[in-house]
Amino acid sequence: MAGIDVSKIKQDFPILNRVINGKRLVYLDSAATSQKPKQVIEKIKDYYENYNANIHRGIYKISEEATEAYIDSKRAASKFINSSSYNEIIYTKNATDSINLVALSWGEQNIKSGDHIMISEMEHHSNIVPWQMLAKRKGAVLDFVRVNDDLTSLDKDSLAENLDKCPKIVALTQVSNVLGTINDIRGISREAHSRGAMVLVDGAQSTPHMPVDVKDLGADFFVASSHKMLGPAGLGILYASSKVLEEMPPLIGGGDMILTVEKERSTWNTIPWKFEAGTANIEGGIGFGAAIEYLNSVGMSRIREHEKEITRYALEMIEGIKNVRAYGYPANNIKDKAGVISFTIDGVHPHDVATIFDSDGVAIRAGHHCAMPLVKSVLHLPAVSRMSFYIYNDERDVDAAVEAIKKTKTIFKKV
Numbered sequence: 001m002a003g004i005d006v007s008k009i010k011q012d013f014p015i016l017n018r019v020i021n022g023k024r025l026v027y028l029d030s031a032a033t034s035q036k037p038k039q040v041i042e043k044i045k046d047y048y049e050n051y052n053a054n055i056h057r058g059i060y061k062i063s064e065e066a067t068e069a070y071i072d073s074k075r076a077a078s079k080f081i082n083s084s085s086y087n088e089i090i091y092t093k094n095a096t097d098s099i100n101l102v103a104l105s106w107g108e109q110n111i112k113s114g115d116h117i118m119i120s121e122m123e124h125h126s127n128i129v130p131w132q133m134l135a136k137r138k139g140a141v142l143d144f145v146r147v148n149d150d151l152t153s154l155d156k157d158s159l160a161e162n163l164d165k166c167p168k169i170v171a172l173t174q175v176s177n178v179l180g181t182i183n184d185i186r187g188i189s190r191e192a193h194s195r196g197a198m199v200l201v202d203g204a205q206s207t208p209h210m211p212v213d214v215k216d217l218g219a220d221f222f223v224a225s226s227h228k229m230l231g232p233a234g235l236g237i238l239y240a241s242s243k244v245l246e247e248m249p250p251l252i253g254g255g256d257m258i259l260t261v262e263k264e265r266s267t268w269n270t271i272p273w274k275f276e277a278g279t280a281n282i283e284g285g286i287g288f289g290a291a292i293e294y295l296n297s298v299g300m301s302r303i304r305e306h307e308k309e310i311t312r313y314a315l316e317m318i319e320g321i322k323n324v325r326a327y328g329y330p331a332n333n334i335k336d337k338a339g340v341i342s343f344t345i346d347g348v349h350p351h352d353v354a355t356i357f358d359s360d361g362v363a364i365r366a367g368h369h370c371a372m373p374l375v376k377s378v379l380h381l382p383a384v385s386r387m388s389f390y391i392y393n394d395e396r397d398v399d400a401a402v403e404a405i406k407k408t409k410t411i412f413k414k415v
């Protein structure tokens with residue numbers, strides 16, 4: 001498949017040897033969090049066993065080694081998304097934390113009463129709530145670009161209408177975690193910039209699965225989470241250009257983010273450290289570096305091609321099953337769809353679907369997927385079931401999911 005040897009890759013993921021309810025674990029919930037290869041696990045273990053020390057401060061060997069490994073990870077992250085230098089990479093807790101940092105620091109400084117903030121109906125809560133809170137504090141207006149009637153992509157008229165309100169910031173997801181839609185961020189950011197807006201790209205679901213280039217996308221801010229990219233949890237990226245970061249005030253005060261502290265005042269450290277107060281998630285950063293190395297060794301274009309094939313294969317199968325509906329782009333239009341398939345089985349609650357899948361060892365997610373405005377107000381559903389793919393999934397995994405759909409239908413007598 002697209003030059004990816006999935007059976008070999010599976011061997012790197014110890015958890016895939018688990019047996020659940022007498023069946024091999026088929027993990028189809030990578031949009032929630034990814035599994036971790038032994039290369040990442042061993043890198044973290046190696047840090048704990050051989051050079052565990054705090055960074056920046058120590059003038060001794062193992063502290064220098066830890067500092068270097070942490071900064072190396074930032075260098076790798078910078079290269080991975082094509083930023084100009086690691087100074088433009090701030091490590092946060094996760095993508096959510098990164099968006100909040102922008103809303104609280106840049107937003108607090110730049111958003112005024114009556115300003116427009118533009119997001120869309122397909123955003124994750126983490127790209128809705130921080131803007132709602134900011135809008136409320138400032139008396140600004142939060143605008144939602146509509147999803148089109150066939151539930152595939154952002155509605156072009158609604159997009160144009162909202163851009164014409166000249167928003168101060170446009171914050172959009174590159175890939176929807178429910179529909180799998182890949183938005184045309186490049187085109188939208190060109191339009192947004194021509195009206196003077198800043199652009200924040202939520203790359204939580206794109207960065208793990210396809211080549212990402214913040215310059216090509218025209219992203220002023222870009223966020224992602226390590227745990228969805230084969231790396232450890234508790235570590236996120238915030239990218240912004242040096243110029244933007246220099247102008248933003250720090251959010252959290254404390255150690256490491258200062259240059260000098262006097263009784264009355266303090267001065268700030270250089271970027272990116274100005275935004276990283278207190279002891280960093282050192283093992284998280286080092287593990288994330290190993291995850292990026294692993295992804296690079298497979299190749300992001302190959303990962304994207306592999307997931308396209310798997311998604312097309314899964315959709316073709318699902319579309320052939322009566323009374324099952326998949327949302328977003330169909331099998332014959334996979335160009336702008338990532339490896340995320342939300343679906344429903346007529347007359348069966350999505351939570352029951354996920355429970356029956358689990359009885360066959362197939363892990364999928366059911367619920368509103370932290371996208372209530374999309375699931376409840378656009379799809380008009382209480383919940384959907386969702387399967388999502390990654391490099392360690394193959395056609396056999398899809399076959400197991402399809403069997404679980406058939407089993408569900410039989411149990412609920414929906415044939």
Ligand SMILES: Cc1ncc(COP(=O)(O)O)c(C=O)c1O
Binds near residue numbers: 031097202
């Ligand atoms: C599109 C999107 N944005 C943001 C997030 C938030 O990521 P995290 O929980 O790692 O902050 C998610 C998580 O599922 C997501 O799917």
